[in-house]
């Protein structure tokens with residue numbers, strides 16, 4: 001008899017793990033709590049305009065296996081992602097300056113603060129140092145650039161001082177560019193599908209049995225044990241274990257509005273993603289997905305990304321690693337409720353700050369493990 005696998009969650013991780021195991025001959029069922037697939041990466045439409053209710057999602061990867069996999073599901077339209085940041089050089093600066101993100105030394109040389117910035121850059125250590133986010137980033141770009149680009153953005157985004165945050169995610173997220181490379185990412189492959197990512201994830205799931213509107217928690221452990229030979233969980237573990245508050249999360253709310261445009265290609269903000277670090281506005285960035293889709297339609301959707309919503313978007317990686325430890329403990333507690341093997345994968349269940357390509361790589365790894373441990 002075919003071995004049966006239950007997969008909790010139909011985001012990238014659940015979808016890819018389910019597809020690979022189906023292809024390998026397992027009888028797989030995906031159980032998804034909402035009425036749609038795609039998880040956080042999902043796009044929606046407003047008056048026909050594609051926008052992203054969970055924030056801007058640009059697919060980029062350097063992983064050949066991941067690239068091949070997404071290509072085979074139709075994700076092939078190239079896109080070179082460039083981000084702008086609006087900075088105010090002083091409190092009485094009326095107009096913000098639109099600069100590249102990450103900051104580019106060549107552009108910074110045009111600013112009146114450059115002599116100070118240059119002095120600070122000249123006295124930096126050869127390698128950035130520091131355990132907390134602020135110390136690390138100041139040692140990477142100096143105090144003036146940190147204050148202009150990072151300090152208030154980070155305080156808004158995380159709702160706590162940057163000194164309490166771990167330096168671990170800084171190298172992945174913050175950079176000072178000296179080589180003139182303008183794209184945000186350096187990965188070999190970057191894509192943006194014309195209608196958002198949904199149809200790619202739907203293609204992945206096209207041969208898989210999916211049950212929507214099915215919220216699964218630890219209370220279903222016995223039932224899952226009867227229905228399946230193993231379970232892969234991609235849900236947040238505090239949610240799955242029904243102990244909200246056990247883990248800290250940071251969420252966003254995209255305040256999205258439709259605006260008509262005279263020109264079908266018309267857009268209203270300077271870039272797909274424009275960072276707004278200033279405390280003059282409560283949001284952290286504006287997102288206008290039409291820049292990336294290139295849709296020809298009489299309108300656009302502009303979203304303001306408001307931090308601090310009670311949703312599970314970002315794990316909070318504090319300098320002391322406490323949340324990651326609690327997540328590992330929750331994983332053990334959950335596994336104890338089951339008589340069948342339980343696997344955890346993806347951004348929520350493993351409490352990691354990972355991108356879509358890393359979620360897919362995670363799914364590939366867990367599918368491989370399940371196949372090796374259970375046989376086809």
Ligand SMILES: Cc1cc2nc3c(=O)[nH]c(=O)nc-3n(C[C@H](O)[C@H](O)[C@H](O)COP(=O)(O)OP(=O)(O)OC[C@H]3O[C@@H](n4cnc5c(N)ncnc54)[C@H](O)[C@@H]3O)c2cc1C
Pocket residue numbers: 008009010011012013014031032033034037038039040041054055056057058059060214215216217234235236239240252313314345346347348354355356357359
């Ligand atoms: C604001 C923001 C911006 C991002 N930008 C980018 C970007 O530009 N590029 C990039 O590559 N990545 C980006 N990411 C990361 C990307 O969203 C994730 O890496 C990816 O979506 C992870 O997929 P996943 O399947 O692990 O999790 P999710 O997409 O969160 O999927 C989990 C699924 O499980 C379901 N679920 C949860 N609990 C239960 C339950 N109890 N029972 C049943 N189902 C359940 C959920 O409804 C969801 O469908 C961003 C993330 C955020 C939050």
